[in-house]
Amino acid sequence: MSSAAEQFLRDAATKSADLVHREIIRRNMDSYEAAHQRGRSRIKNWEAARRRCQEIKREAIEHLDKYLLQFEEKVIAHGGHVFWAANGDEACAYIKDLAVSRNVRTVVKSKSMVTEEIHLSPVLEKVGIKVWETDLGEFIVQLRNEPPYHIVTPAMHLNRQQIRELFREKLGEDIADADPQKLVALARRKLREAFFAAEMGISGANFLVADSGAIAISTNEGNGRLSTSLPRIHVAVTGIEKIVPRLEDLGTLWPVLATSGTGQPITTYSTLIGGPRRPSEADGPEEFHVVLLDNGRSSLLANAEEREVLTCIRCGACLNICPVYRNIGGHTYNTTYQGPIGSVLTPHLRGNDFQHLAQASSLCGACSSVCPVNINLHHHLLHNRRDAAASGNAKASERAQFRLWRTAMLHPGLYRLGGWMMRRSLRLLYGMGLAGTVFDPMRAWSRKRTPMPLPAKSFRTRWKEGLEKEEQGRGQVGNK
Amino acid sequence: MATSNPSREAILARIREGLRTPAPPMEAKTLDGPIFEPVQNPLERFQQECKANLMECQVTADASGSAQVLAQVLNSLPAGEVFLQDDPVLRRLMENSGSARQLQWSSQGGPAETAQATVTLADALIAQTGSIFVSAACGGRGASVVAPCHIVYATARQLVPDLVTALRTATAQGRLDNHSFACIISGSSRTADIEKILVQGAHGPMRLVVILETNS
Ligand code: SF4
Numbered sequence: 001m002s003s004a005a006e007q008f009l010r011d012a013a014t015k016s017a018d019l020v021h022r023e024i025i026r027r028n029m030d031s032y033e034a035a036h037q038r039g040r041s042r043i044k045n046w047e048a049a050r051r052r053c054q055e056i057k058r059e060a061i062e063h064l065d066k067y068l069l070q071f072e073e074k075v076i077a078h079g080g081h082v083f084w085a086a087n088g089d090e091a092c093a094y095i096k097d098l099a100v101s102r103n104v105r106t107v108v109k110s111k112s113m114v115t116e117e118i119h120l121s122p123v124l125e126k127v128g129i130k131v132w133e134t135d136l137g138e139f140i141v142q143l144r145n146e147p148p149y150h151i152v153t154p155a156m157h158l159n160r161q162q163i164r165e166l167f168r169e170k171l172g173e174d175i176a177d178a179d180p181q182k183l184v185a186l187a188r189r190k191l192r193e194a195f196f197a198a199e200m201g202i203s204g205a206n207f208l209v210a211d212s213g214a215i216a217i218s219t220n221e222g223n224g225r226l227s228t229s230l231p232r233i234h235v236a237v238t239g240i241e242k243i244v245p246r247l248e249d250l251g252t253l254w255p256v257l258a259t260s261g262t263g264q265p266i267t268t269y270s271t272l273i274g275g276p277r278r279p280s281e282a283d284g285p286e287e288f289h290v291v292l293l294d295n296g297r298s299s300l301l302a303n304a305e306e307r308e309v310l311t312c313i314r315c316g317a318c319l320n321i322c323p324v325y326r327n328i329g330g331h332t333y334n335t336t337y338q339g340p341i342g343s344v345l346t347p348h349l350r351g352n353d354f355q356h357l358a359q360a361s362s363l364c365g366a367c368s369s370v371c372p373v374n375i376n377l378h379h380h381l382l383h384n385r386r387d388a389a390a391s392g393n394a395k396a397s398e399r400a401q402f403r404l405w406r407t408a409m410l411h412p413g414l415y416r417l418g419g420w421m422m423r424r425s426l427r428l429l430y431g432m433g434l435a436g437t438v439f440d441p442m443r444a445w446s447r448k449r450t451p452m453p454l455p456a457k458s459f460r461t462r463w464k465e466g467l468e469k470e471e472q473g474r475g476q477v478g479n480k
Numbered sequence: 481m482a483t484s485n486p487s488r489e490a491i492l493a494r495i496r497e498g499l500r501t502p503a504p505p506m507e508a509k510t511l512d513g514p515i516f517e518p519v520q521n522p523l524e525r526f527q528q529e530c531k532a533n534l535m536e537c538q539v540t541a542d543a544s545g546s547a548q549v550l551a552q553v554l555n556s557l558p559a560g561e562v563f564l565q566d567d568p569v570l571r572r573l574m575e576n577s578g579s580a581r582q583l584q585w586s587s588q589g590g591p592a593e594t595a596q597a598t599v600t601l602a603d604a605l606i607a608q609t610g611s612i613f614v615s616a617a618c619g620g621r622g623a624s625v626v627a628p629c630h631i632v633y634a635t636a637r638q639l640v641p642d643l644v645t646a647l648r649t650a651t652a653q654g655r656l657d658n659h660s661f662a663c664i665i666s667g668s669s670r671t672a673d674i675e676k677i678l679v680q681g682a683h684g685p686m687r688l689v690v691i692l693e694t695n696s
Contacts, residue, residue: 024675031676048511058506065495078660086487136682137673153673160674180674188683195683196593212656222625222669222684229590229621229661240491247651251644252515254664255609262672265529266609266643269625269684270664274656282620283590284660289483294491302498 004334005356012328012360017448021157025326028156032320035263042265043255053256054374056249057311060210064301067210067243068292074213078275080288087295088118094291095202095235096123102233102287104129104199108191110217110224111135112204113151113314114237114293117336117349120202132194134223136187143170149330151337152261152316157329191223201227201285205238206257206313208290212247214274215290218257218267225269234273234285240292241301241310247272253313260315260372296349306348306380311373312341318367318377324360333357340367344380347388355393358384419458426454519641522607523694526639529610533667534680536689537610546633546691547576550599553631553689554579560596563627565619567601573633574599586619590626597629598622603662604649605634605692608642611666612690613650616659624665625684636694 015021040046060067072082085091099107107129109115121131121142133142137154141147143166148154155163164178167186175182203224205215215236217224228234244253250270258264277284301307319325319339330338335346335354343357358381361367367377388394408415429439436446446452455462519525530537540546550573554562562579564570566587574583584592591598600623604613612632614624624630640646646664655662669684680686 028676043515044517045511045513045515048513049515051509051511052515054506058503062499062503064499065492068492068495078657081483082485083483084485084488084491086491090487134683135673136671140673153676155673158674163674180677181679183674184671184679184682188681191683192593211651214656214662220669221671221682223682225621225625225663226683229625240495247656248644248647251642251647254643255516265532266611266664266666268533268665268667268670270611270666272656272662273660275660277621278616278660281616281660282586282623284616284621288660292491294487294494298491298494298498301495302501304501304503307498307503 002353002356004353007334008332008356008360011332011334015329015332016327020159021329022327024157024159025329028153029320029326032263036259036317036320037263039259039263039265043259049252049256050372050374052252053313053372054311056244056253057313057373058308060243060245061241061301061307061310063245064240064243067245068208068240070210071208071213071243072292074211075275075288075290078213078288079278080213080275080290083289083291085291085293085295088293091118091237091291091293091295092120092123095120095237095289096127098233098235098289099124099129099200100127102199104233106194106198107131107200107202108134108194108198108223108227108231109138110201110203110219110227111138111154112202112237113148113336114204114239115202116148117295118237118293120237132191132198134191134194134221134227135219136184136221136223139187139191140166143167147331147336149338150316150319151314151339151342152319157331195226195230198227198231200233200235201229201231202235202237203228205236205242205290207250207253208238208243209247209250209272210243210245212272212274214247214272216250216254217271217273218254218269219271220262220264220268222269225271228271228273229284232285233287233289234276235289235291236273237291237293239297240294241297241312256372257313257315260313260317260370300345300348303348306344306383308373308375309341309344309348309380312345312375313373314341315372317370317372321366321370323362323364323366328360333360340377340381341375344377344384347384352388352391352393355384355388355391358382358388416458416460419460423454423458430454516608516642519607522639522641523636525607526605526610526692529607529666530690531610533610534670535610535667536687537692538689539692539694541695542693543573544576546693547573547578549691550574550631550633551577551579553629553691554581554597557596557629560594561592563591563595563598563619563623565600565623569601570599570633586623590620590622593626595627597631598624598627599631599633600624602632602634602638603655604646605639605690606641606643606646606664607639609664609666611643611664612688613646613662613664615655615662621661624663625669628681628685629687629689630665630685631689631691633691634693636692
């Protein structure tokens, strides 16, 4: 097992037993769930909306080269720059060199998962640039020196008391009653200084609109607006898969993203930016750069079976509904993208060390059922399991167990005998008072759960009896 | 400065190579009918949605009514400068409001950090989501986000039923060819990052006031 996999199992065990964490997540998810349901009921035909979004994103991905070039041409025509980065290092180097050559001392960042993916902030900090995360949730996890816990709600794992403590320690002000309103006001005051001081604003993009040559950013707080309005340079860092063909496509994508993300009908600020400030405009950055990141996406595109994973709009709905995510929490994944989409995507972006994430699923399919672009997430998790097994990375003991299971399944007599022996020996073991000890093969299950009672009869016997009873019953009905 | 782009061709080549294998087809499905409930009465719907978005929508009958509302809103704010989109319509409105505040016009640059309010026009109003559609033409980028209060002066004729119509019109009019920025604003700035509790006025305006004139 890779050390990442072992770490995952350890963290998962700790987190799922952390009662404070469980309570915080439960409350957050309950309120998300209520808002999400309300939001969905506002859309007349939710299934048609999902289908439309799926079609738009599929069309974009199937003609990715064409639409990216159309986007690029427009951005350049509007006076912007487009940089194509094969990987994170290229993207970081471009942004760092740009910042250094323009004497940038302070950067304000609005929320961007892609900049987390390429670890941009440490690269900038190394050359002495101060980086401020300006999304409140991101600001909080930055102060804690932690990665985001969730792709939409980065500080979901903290309650107001913990945030009060953090602000007291790091910002030197104590909000005695931990009132969220006052905590937000404090962060607003601190970050406002940064907004007006920064020379460079870095944002992500939710969509790249090909026919308009514009990036689309959805934010509620307005930090995305300020970081792309006030500094003299704006850099948008985004994956190549964010493209959509037409501006009017956002008429469906925006409401669906907001509904799936937070339950809102539309995000407060749905912003479109197509270039630097024009001479006739009152304000805005003098320079506009878009960094288009590949970083493994083109290999995922070449995998026709899994290509649709690139249509993800990062709404977070699959995380929120996932029973595994709800129990182990976002940090346990140890990845930029968590939950079902993270488990599917990460092995493609970061390689074999993350194959174990395909197991972080009960395959219940809840993720696929909520995905607003109809990505068949749990099937992709199965594909990843298959690929992991085929790559020979499975444990020897696991391979042996499956060989045994296969033989038993192919020989019903053997299976029956195995079942009979198992029941017998367990009864004997439990009779000796060894239940729950190291000798108990069911210990892995019963250590943290109520032990299962031993059945008196085998499943086959009960099944047969049930069938006979049913037949008798049917006979009686027929006789009436 | 032309951007040096050493990886551009390689990325494009990889994309083209990858796309040579077709993706499995989408499941055949026909889902007829509109996705969103068609908007019957745009004015009524706009007002409802404004309320849901925690915006203040004040409907006025004419320009003098609008000037009065503007005066009331400005009077309710703490002392300080007001930033305005430099447009003859707003110059007139401001004059008629009789406000004695210090003014800054967009022709002199973006709003100052200390501005108490910004006053702008809108390109359109969207009934479906209770949104105002602004572009850089509406006083620039900071005009709708820097001050604690943003006041929008619009007329009922600017109402469009839904988002798709608004975006289609924007494309037809080349909005993003002519301006570097546009935004669909649906409420005051807000956050729910702490325990999912809604707090208004995160980084942008705490108040968004629409003065909607029906008879101009
Ligand atoms: S996979 Fe689907 S549900 Fe999950 S984040 Fe992406 S779009 Fe949302």
